[in-house]
Amino acid sequence: MKNKFLLLTFLGLLYSCEQEGSLTGDVPSAMIDEQTSMLKKQGVFAPTSSITVNGGVKIFSENSEYKLRLVDFSISNGPDLKVYLSKSNTPTEFVNLGNLNASTVYVLPKGIDLKQYPFVLIHCQQYNHLFAVAELTPNE
Template identity: 55%
Template sequence: MKNVFVLLLGFFLLISCEKEGELTRKSLENSTIGSTAILKYSGEFSPTSGINVSGFAKVYLENNEYKVKLEDIIISDGPDLKVYLSKENTPINFVNLGNFKGNGNTFYTIPTSVNVSEYQYVLIHCQEFNHLFAIAPLTSI
């Protein structure tokens, strides 16, 4: 019985880990927002239970390209953290923008095929253990 449980748990963990798809983009580690960028959406991160977080998610439009900036973010450590642009405040209907690159300021491009106005949240999610770390509800500027 114990072996069956271990097998089922391993199988569940395997199928619950989403692979990065076609829409996933690498963060723009050395990027900045230019003087022509327009701030379109902004939100402050709030934690889920057991997590400490502070900072902001900001969505800019620059040269017909949307970018997410995680600004002044400080979050509890966790494995396999991803940044999602999501339609809900849970990781159900989302675009995986890439790996969380650490505390501070980080930029991510949003694929041009994504209608940004349909996405109201930026999430930080532990993909490996399917645990939501932080939620930033976006409001239009």
């Protein structure tokens, strides 16, 4: 009986990020005018174990606000994937920007200090599983 329980627990963990979560909600998308905006930071995503990810992220300054856009982005399927602006490469201190959507432009909260948030994470919130990390570097 104990072996069956361990096997079921293992299988549940293995496939837990394959189910849809109930924590999702849409984020209104913004636009970026690349003629008038200024590229502040950018990064390239690196996957965690057994995840496939491609692409990067750019943060622009436009009209007194920061906007984050995913660039040439694709990732393994997962439920309840969120975009986090994070103080570390793990989801411990972060700002949840909303549901992952490769075509969405995320407006960062007013007053955010980009120096304190050098990472963008793709995270399965429902099952607390990190999918990908991008370290941001200043655009020079």
